[in-house]
Amino acid sequence: xxxxxxxxxxxxxxxxxxxxxxxxxxxxxxxxxxxxxxxxxxxxxxxxxxxxxxxxxxxxxxxxxxxxxxxxxxxxxxxxxxxxxxxxxxxxxxxxxxxxxxxxxxxxxxxxxxxxxxxxxxxxxxxxxxxxxxxxxxxxxxxxxxxxxxxxxxxxxxxxxxxxxxxxx
Numbered sequence: 001x002x003x004x005x006x007x008x009x010x011x012x013x014x015x016x017x018x019x020x021x022x023x024x025x026x027x028x029x030x031x032x033x034x035x036x037x038x039x040x041x042x043x044x045x046x047x048x049x050x051x052x053x054x055x056x057x058x059x060x061x062x063x064x065x066x067x068x069x070x071x072x073x074x075x076x077x078x079x080x081x082x083x084x085x086x087x088x089x090x091x092x093x094x095x096x097x098x099x100x101x102x103x104x105x106x107x108x109x110x111x112x113x114x115x116x117x118x119x120x121x122x123x124x125x126x127x128x129x130x131x132x133x134x135x136x137x138x139x140x141x142x143x144x145x146x147x148x149x150x151x152x153x154x155x156x157x158x159x160x161x162x163x164x165x166x167x168x169x
Contacts, residue, residue: 001050004158013039013051025057026102029089034100037093048165051091052156056131058084063131069121075132076120080112080142084131086153092164099164103157105148107135112142 001008013036019028037051056063058078066072083106091100120139126132133139135146135153149157 001156001158001161004162008050011040011044013037015039017053019062025055025060025062025085025087026089026104028062029053029055029087030091030100030102031089033089033091034093034098037091038098041093041095045095047094049093050161050165051093052088052161054086054088054130054152054155056084056086058082058131065128065130066126066132072121072126072132073117076112076117076126079109079131079133081109083108086131086148088152088155088157088160090157090160090164101160101164103149103152103160105146105150105152105157107146107153108144109142110144116141 015032015035017032020031023031032053033051035051036053037049040051041047041049059082061078063075063078066075086105086107088103089100090103091098120126123138125134125137133142135143135150146153149159151158152160
């Protein structure tokens with residue numbers, strides 16, 4: 001957000017992020033973004049509040065942040081050689097409006113070699129990232145191309161955020 005010229009405060013919403021039974025990945029991230037923004041807006045009624053949530057989806061499986069090293073390995077072996085989606089739900093909530101959007105980017109992974117996987121597992125870089133990777137780090141070597149917004153995969157699709165903020169003013 002700073003990169004895009006915004007001044008802002010970061011506030012935790014402390015909402016329950018459990019996925020509802022039967023909820024699609026797109027509905028899931030959109031709901032979480034709205035709930036996060038709404039929870040903070042309730043405490044700051046004069047603010048323009050942006051909520052966001054990102055997840056990685058492979059063939060319908062939601063891959064959130066890994067729980068342990070075995071989960072990292074499982075996720076990366078599943079992603080290896082395949083195309084998956086990164087969905088980011090965005091919501092802007094003000095006292096008078098609520099707007100939301102979901103940005104989707106296809107990410108193409110090449111095959112991950114056993115040596116690369118071992119190096120990555122030893123790095124400890126995977127634990128705070130949906131899908132157990134960050135496109136801007138070591139995992140960039142596995143991604144020959146994407147279809148969509150690079151910043152969506154990094155964490156926040158700035159162009160979509162700006163569009164939502166412009167619409168809410």
